[in-house]
Amino acid sequence: MKEKDTTHFGYREVDKDEKAGLVAGVFDSVASRYDLMNDLMSGGIHRLWKRFTIELSGVRPGHSVLDIAGGTGDLAAKFSRIVGETGQVILADINYAMLAVGRDKLLDHGLSQNLEFVQADAQCLPFPDDSFDCITIAFGLRNVTDKDLALRAMLRVLKPGGRLLVLEFSKPKNPLLSRAYDAYSFSVLPVMGRLVAGDSDSYRYLAESIRVHPDQETLKAMMEDAGFARVEYHDMTGGVVALHRGVKA
Amino acid sequence: MIVSPTLHTAAIAALERAVNGALALSPHSRRELAALAGRVIAIDCTAPPFSVYLLPTAEGDLGLRGVHEGPVDTRVRGSGSAFAELAGSADPAATLVNGELSLEGNSAPLTELSRIVADLDVDWEAPLVDTLGDVAGHQLAGALRGLFSFGRDAGRSLARQLDEFVHEEARLTPPRAELEDFYSEVQALGLAVDRLGARLERARARLARLGED
Numbered sequence: 249m250k251e252k253d254t255t256h257f258g259y260r261e262v263d264k265d266e267k268a269g270l271v272a273g274v275f276d277s278v279a280s281r282y283d284l285m286n287d288l289m290s291g292g293i294h295r296l297w298k299r300f301t302i303e304l305s306g307v308r309p310g311h312s313v314l315d316i317a318g319g320t321g322d323l324a325a326k327f328s329r330i331v332g333e334t335g336q337v338i339l340a341d342i343n344y345a346m347l348a349v350g351r352d353k354l355l356d357h358g359l360s361q362n363l364e365f366v367q368a369d370a371q372c373l374p375f376p377d378d379s380f381d382c383i384t385i386a387f388g389l390r391n392v393t394d395k396d397l398a399l400r401a402m403l404r405v406l407k408p409g410g411r412l413l414v415l416e417f418s419k420p421k422n423p424l425l426s427r428a429y430d431a432y433s434f435s436v437l438p439v440m441g442r443l444v445a446g447d448s449d450s451y452r453y454l455a456e457s458i459r460v461h462p463d464q465e466t467l468k469a470m471m472e473d474a475g476f477a478r479v480e481y482h483d484m485t486g487g488v489v490a491l492h493r494g495v496k497a
Numbered sequence: 498m499i500v501s502p503t504l505h506t507a508a509i510a511a512l513e514r515a516v517n518g519a520l521a522l523s524p525h526s527r528r529e530l531a532a533l534a535g536r537v538i539a540i541d542c543t544a545p546p547f548s549v550y551l552l553p554t555a556e557g558d559l560g561l562r563g564v565h566e567g568p569v570d571t572r573v574r575g576s577g578s579a580f581a582e583l584a585g586s587a588d589p590a591a592t593l594v595n596g597e598l599s600l601e602g603n604s605a606p607l608t609e610l611s612r613i614v615a616d617l618d619v620d621w622e623a624p625l626v627d628t629l630g631d632v633a634g635h636q637l638a639g640a641l642r643g644l645f646s647f648g649r650d651a652g653r654s655l656a657r658q659l660d661e662f663v664h665e666e667a668r669l670t671p672p673r674a675e676l677e678d679f680y681s682e683v684q685a686l687g688l689a690v691d692r693l694g695a696r697l698e699r700a701r702a703r704l705a706r707l708g709e710d
Contacts, residue, residue: 296506303506303564484503491502 255393258456267393268342268369274391274450275319275343281445282349283320288440289451294387295322297489300482301384301415302326304493310334311381314405316370317341317388321350327384328359338375340368341388370398375405382406386415390461399474406496412476414467417458418483418490425486433458464490505563509549513561519617520559527557529613536606537565539572542580551610572601583611587656 253264262270275282286294301323307313309332315324318339327337339354341347344367351365368374370385370392383402392398402412420426433455441451462470464481467490471479476494483490520527533553540549550569552560573580575598586592589611593604600607626634664672671679 293503296503296510299510300502300506300563303562306566308567482502484501486501 256457256460258453259460264393271391272343274453275346282346283322283353285441285445285451288444289437293485297415297484297491298322298326298386300484301386301413301491302330304482304491305382305384305411305413307331307335307382312336312338312379314338314340314373314375314380314383316368316373316383316385316402317391318384318386319343319346319350319388321354323384323386324350324363325354325357325359327382328354328361328363331362333362336362336364338364338366338380340366340370340373342367342369371401372397373401373405377404378407379405380407381410382413383410384413384415387417389414389416389467390457395462396470396474399471399476403475403496408496410496412471412492412494412496414471414492416467416490416492417461418467418487419463420487421483422486425488429488464492467492502563505547508547509561509563512549513559516561517558520557522623523617524557526613526617530559530610531555531557533606533609536571537567537569538607538610539565539569540580541572541574542577543574544576547577553610570603571607573607574599574601584614586611586615589615 254261255264255267256262257267257270290297305313305327307327307330309330311331312335313324313327313331315321315327315337318324318341321339324337324339331337339347339350341350347365347367354360354363366374370388371394383406385402389395389398399412406412420429434452437451437455438448441454442448445451461467464483464487468479468481471492471494475496477497479492479494481490481492520530530553534555536553538551540551542548548563550562550565552562552565554560573593575596579597582596583589583592583598589608590604592598593600593608622635622638626638629637663669670676
């Protein structure tokens with residue numbers, strides 16, 4: 249008998265075909281309060297993590313950038329200013345509600361000339377081979393059903409020499425920090441989610457999905473297996489978040 | 498990077514905000530800074546250990562980055578105190594040459610940037626008027642302008658008089674021009690000694706050859 253194809257949805261084991269719909273439910277629910285919750289949950293530090301990601305991207309005027317799972321467009325907004333009129337930034341997200349919030353926010357900031365918005369699944373990117381100088385995916389990879397498939401898709405659409413940057417929650421290396429982080433994630437986050445976004449389940453999923461996401465070394469190995477060269481990572485805030493970078497050889 | 502990326506990025510973001518906050522109140526400095534757009538200046542501070550890249554923008558802001566992997570026009574390395582000396586120097590070019598900073602690349606963007614920072618003329622009126630209203634804001638801005646202008650003029654006057662006293666009246670140290678003459682004479686003497694040494698070496702080699710014949 250054929251073994252059932254399953255994956256994680258937080259701590260739950262679900263059918264692979266189910267996960268995208270469940271994740272969509274989470275983000276449909278939190279989209280309108282996503283930025284506010286990010287600031288509250290991280291104390292604003294997510295802006296520093298994203299700033300470091302942009303610095304390490306090496307993006308310059310004229311570059312083409314794909315921001316996958318770009319959500320409300322924090323990275324896309326910065327990239328749009330860097331690449332200038334000769335460059336292009338594509339903000340992609342599988343979730344329509346998140347993409348709509350991001351599009352409205354960037355348009356309100358007067359950013360539109362070099363920006364495009366695409367509803368796309370990271371596992372089967374609708375772009376030709378060798379299209380982008382840089383791809384970023386910030387706090388999105390852990391929600392993808394088949395991460396290996398997504399990494400291979402990103403490699404395909406990167407130009408040779410192009411970089412992939414994966415900013416994602418990871419594993420703190422200090423046991424004390426790890427315990428404090430667990431207490432914060434499972435006690436404070438759901439309460440904060442209920443009070444601010446009116447949804448504690450989504451923020452419980454956030455904490456659970458972080459725990460089942462591959463740690464720094466595993467993700468590095470996954471990127472190497474997908475075909476990326478010169479893969480390295482930088483731990484930030486004690487390993488609560490890690491930024492992985494790989495190059496298409 | 499020696500410190501954690503988060504702390505390093507936080508320090509740079511805070512510094513960038515402070516610098517651009519001051520620049521926002523000095524339209525003249527912003528125009529001058531915009532002329533440096535596209536240049537990249539790397540600052541490597543050895544003590545305390547800290548690296549930052551300065552990227553002036555066409556809008557007249559100063560972008561600060563912890564990491565920059567593209568080409569760099571000017572790279573300057575030294576201790577925090579040496580950088581402080583450069584920032585406060587009336588003659589940045591001379592401080593660069595004679596100070597403890599080591600420089601790679603083109604020094605012009607750095608001296609220009611240093612001059613813009615030293616000449617930063619903050620216009621307090623706009624934010625004060627926004628906060629306090631037209632009349633009170635204008636009066637307070639006028640008072641602040643007078644205070645800063647007096648402070649700057651007094652500082653320059655004091656520095657000039659002190660310089661004159663130290664060099665001309667007390668003769669505690671020789672004047673700059675005399676010192677520079679002395680340095681160039683020492684340099685010329687050094688070159689002459691090197692040349693003489695080379696000639697002696699050549700003569701010795703010739704005598705040795707004659708002896709062999």
